[in-house]
Amino acid sequence: MKIEIQGLNKIYSNGNHALKDINLEFGTGIFGLLGPNGAGKSSLMRIMVTLMKPTSGIVTVDGKDIQKHRKQLRSMLGYLPQDFRFFTSLKTWEFLDYSGSLAGLKNRKERFREVDRLLEQVGLLEVRDRQANRLSGGMKRRLGIAQALIGNPRIIIVDEPTTGLDPDERIRFRNILSQMSENDVTIILSTHIVGDISSTCQGMALLNRGELVFSGRPENLVKQAEGHVFKLNLSSSEYDVAKERFDVISTIPVDEGWEVQVVSDDIPEYNHTTITPNIEDAYVYYMEHKIKADLSE
Numbered sequence: 001m002k003i004e005i006q007g008l009n010k011i012y013s014n015g016n017h018a019l020k021d022i023n024l025e026f027g028t029g030i031f032g033l034l035g036p037n038g039a040g041k042s043s044l045m046r047i048m049v050t051l052m053k054p055t056s057g058i059v060t061v062d063g064k065d066i067q068k069h070r071k072q073l074r075s076m077l078g079y080l081p082q083d084f085r086f087f088t089s090l091k092t093w094e095f096l097d098y099s100g101s102l103a104g105l106k107n108r109k110e111r112f113r114e115v116d117r118l119l120e121q122v123g124l125l126e127v128r129d130r131q132a133n134r135l136s137g138g139m140k141r142r143l144g145i146a147q148a149l150i151g152n153p154r155i156i157i158v159d160e161p162t163t164g165l166d167p168d169e170r171i172r173f174r175n176i177l178s179q180m181s182e183n184d185v186t187i188i189l190s191t192h193i194v195g196d197i198s199s200t201c202q203g204m205a206l207l208n209r210g211e212l213v214f215s216g217r218p219e220n221l222v223k224q225a226e227g228h229v230f231k232l233n234l235s236s237s238e239y240d241v242a243k244e245r246f247d248v249i250s251t252i253p254v255d256e257g258w259e260v261q262v263v264s265d266d267i268p269e270y271n272h273t274t275i276t277p278n279i280e281d282a283y284v285y286y287m288e289h290k291i292k293a294d295l296s297e
């Protein structure tokens with residue numbers, strides 16, 4: 001399956017230009033859509049699930065315009081919106097059963113089987129009879145993913161699923177998604193948390209103020225930051241000067257002053273070692289440094 005986004009723009013009626021000429025492609029696997037709040041991630045996702053029309057541009061699935069084939073798209077789509085909530089007092093299994101009917105699972109017996117299979121997969125089988133709106137935050141989110149997965153969708157779109165989850169739940173969530181990705185599906189995950197973009201992602205896109213600033217494999221983003229991340233050992237007076245000059249990733253007090261990790265295009269004149277960047281460093285390099293530098297050129 002191939003999803004293509006071509007020349008996508010979204011301008012809201014108040015003039016907010018939320019997406020600026022976005023071009024992107026997704027195949028099968030997990031794709032991360034990363035960017036700070038307000039970058040345009042939700043706008044892009046709402047367009048992709050046909051809840052909203054773009055101002056211009058087109059999204060196709062296997063060559064078909066999703067606006068013209070909404071019904072077909074929706075039948076192969078699972079969506080977990082950012083503000084997923086329960087307004088019902090249904091039990092956990094009943095909620096999922098209801099989602100299953102909406103997703104087109106007509107046969108009751110098969111649906112019940114599917115409900116329990118999914119509850120097991122997301123670790124909610126033990127609370128299947130608990131009222132859904134009494135589940136913990138993390139459990140609700142897992143029920144949210146289960147409702148997005150019911151009916152075997154081929155495209156799964158999840159918008160900021162890990163916000164507010166503790167680290168355990170976040171890892172659990174990631175594992176559920178990577179298990180799912182073994183089934184020849186496309187999963188698109190939006191997040192402002194860099195740690196959600198893992199090596200299991202086939203690709204990632206970085207959005208900033210409506211613009212696509214990077215797309216490719218996570219390791220390529222990391223590669224671009226190579227040679228630009230440094231650990232400096234600074235005295236207190238050096239630190240005061242350096243923190244104004246560099247984009248600082250982290251600061252640790254040490255015996256004689258400060259150990260500071262920074263991104264920089266030039267090799268710092270201070271006592272330093274060059275660090276092998278991880279994805280968090282690469283994100284800071286891109287968002288805090290490279291974009292600002294490009295803008296001021």
Ligand code: ADP
Nearest residue numbers: 012014016018036037038039040041042043044
């Ligand atoms: P993200 O999901 O990355 O936080 P959004 O897509 O929600 O970003 O928002 C992108 C931009 O569009 C922001 O500046 C936001 O304020 C604006 N925006 C989002 N929804 C609307 C709307 N319904 N009307 C006007 N502006 C909006």
